[in-house]
Amino acid sequence: MQSFGPFVSSYGVENHGISNPGTVYWNLSTSMLYEQIIRRREGNIVHLGPIVVSTGDHTGRSPNDKFIVKEETSENEIWWGKVNRPFPQEKFDGLHHKMMAYIQNRDIFVFDGYAGADPHYRMPVRIITEYAWHNLFARNMFIRELDKEKLQSHVPEFTVIDMPRFKAEPSVDGTNSQTFILVDFGQRLVLIGGTEYAGEIKKSIFSAMNYYLPKKGVMSMHCSANYGADRDDTALFFGLSGTGKTTLSADPSRTLIGDDEHGWSDDGVFNFEGGCYAKVIRLDPQGEPEIYQTTRRFGTILENVIFDNETRRVDLDDGTHTENTRSSYPITHIDNADPEGYGHHPRNIMFLTADAFGVLPPISKLTKEQAMYHFLSGYTAKVAGTERGVTEPQPNFSACFGAPFMPLHPGEYAKLLGEKIEKYGSTVWLVNTGWTGGPAGEGSRMKLAYTRRMVTAALNGELDDVETVTEPNFGLSIPTKVEGVPPEVLNPRSTWKDGAAYDAQAKKLVGMFINNFKQFEDGVTEDIKAAGPKPQ
Numbered sequence: 001m002q003s004f005g006p007f008v009s010s011y012g013v014e015n016h017g018i019s020n021p022g023t024v025y026w027n028l029s030t031s032m033l034y035e036q037i038i039r040r041r042e043g044n045i046v047h048l049g050p051i052v053v054s055t056g057d058h059t060g061r062s063p064n065d066k067f068i069v070k071e072e073t074s075e076n077e078i079w080w081g082k083v084n085r086p087f088p089q090e091k092f093d094g095l096h097h098k099m100m101a102y103i104q105n106r107d108i109f110v111f112d113g114y115a116g117a118d119p120h121y122r123m124p125v126r127i128i129t130e131y132a133w134h135n136l137f138a139r140n141m142f143i144r145e146l147d148k149e150k151l152q153s154h155v156p157e158f159t160v161i162d163m164p165r166f167k168a169e170p171s172v173d174g175t176n177s178q179t180f181i182l183v184d185f186g187q188r189l190v191l192i193g194g195t196e197y198a199g200e201i202k203k204s205i206f207s208a209m210n211y212y213l214p215k216k217g218v219m220s221m222h223c224s225a226n227y228g229a230d231r232d233d234t235a236l237f238f239g240l241s242g243t244g245k246t247t248l249s250a251d252p253s254r255t256l257i258g259d260d261e262h263g264w265s266d267d268g269v270f271n272f273e274g275g276c277y278a279k280v281i282r283l284d285p286q287g288e289p290e291i292y293q294t295t296r297r298f299g300t301i302l303e304n305v306i307f308d309n310e311t312r313r314v315d316l317d318d319g320t321h322t323e324n325t326r327s328s329y330p331i332t333h334i335d336n337a338d339p340e341g342y343g344h345h346p347r348n349i350m351f352l353t354a355d356a357f358g359v360l361p362p363i364s365k366l367t368k369e370q371a372m373y374h375f376l377s378g379y380t381a382k383v384a385g386t387e388r389g390v391t392e393p394q395p396n397f398s399a400c401f402g403a404p405f406m407p408l409h410p411g412e413y414a415k416l417l418g419e420k421i422e423k424y425g426s427t428v429w430l431v432n433t434g435w436t437g438g439p440a441g442e443g444s445r446m447k448l449a450y451t452r453r454m455v456t457a458a459l460n461g462e463l464d465d466v467e468t469v470t471e472p473n474f475g476l477s478i479p480t481k482v483e484g485v486p487p488e489v490l491n492p493r494s495t496w497k498d499g500a501a502y503d504a505q506a507k508k509l510v511g512m513f514i515n516n517f518k519q520f521e522d523g524v525t526e527d528i529k530a531a532g533p534k535p536q
Contacts, residue, residue, distance in 0.1 A: 007151035036132035049298030059322035109135035117341030126156035222402030224249035225257035234343035239352030271341035354434035356381035356393035364476035369531035
């Protein structure tokens, strides 16, 4: 075995069962990884310096291929079901053994760093990859250790081994397909194979943080975070993909803490990551200038983005490969980001939803009980045409706004959220970035400028004393006035040409919420159940 790199850890790869690899490249710099990516023909350098890569057949996560090993240290704590599906320990060990045989005589790349900006709660991680560009992804997304001596003595508490070209045999290995993402909390190890989508690496570590931190009283969250003039004005933005989480948190007038994963301890909010992973399809350079500029920087990875072979200029509007084109970049690419990655207790919390039914108001204030209800619901909607077979808007309920990454029962996270809202006095808002004036196909998407103005008004305290009206279906408190936003936009029913059609659509959505929440009713208090929508 030959080791190469400026910072080789004394805790070698043999501790992970790896023997007789080719060259082990340790903690290479961005420039050195670029050289390896080009030498191995894994990607192309495009105009102004980003590197463009293809993720092959997998242009997004593979939720049906993710499993958690059923083992004695964690099996009584996992919320087993459609999301957290069990995998036999002996099958995991067998696949691990086969993967170790696959690695023999192959070059691998090692990144050592951390998940969690707060030293009290951060987790030392190691990412071992087959591709150089996956290692650059890890270098972008996790927190780097800059101290040479600490890197050389780095001992990970959680490890990901990522081999995209190694594929499982479902009939033998017990997987769903040739692709697999297997999490073993007992061995603190994740095995990934059969997929080139780098996001699986990031989300595997997120799942680990979501398992361990609540045990320490830390609320782990799928959200972005920023602050205003100082850290006392911290805000959180929860939301599923496509709801505007990254866009709204990258506000030039506020300081970005992080764009996707955070913890909330008794000391405040801290980022899990050292970078951002943003969707870039049809990115607007005027509406989202901070994110747009990162697509023109050295060190940025652009996944599945189309570019001109001659000029090497990218076309962010081209979704030929996928609508889920992505950009991975270090958080330092955002000029107004906080490199320390922490803020104080949040003054405001935003729940973002893209309601394709056109029912929910563009902004409304929630009580603590309503906040817990909507947090458990985790609602957004899929739009017709985004997936095969989707011909009309469909609800997408994802508990805690991130169910695929939450190993524990959603009630555990909701309880922590309620306790912290109560203790620190946070105000919670529901923000609909979806449709107005009708459902998708009839109405129109809420203007980003209006959403920004409403969010800014909430964060600045402009809505604290504004008169509100109660929306009848969900019991939401809607402000009657927001400066810079037409008053008729604030009440969704008034934006529809046919009020009766709105009522019918609202009734339909209320029923969807009620049916979805039945799975949580046994584990929540009566006041939380009562905070949900009421059939009309």
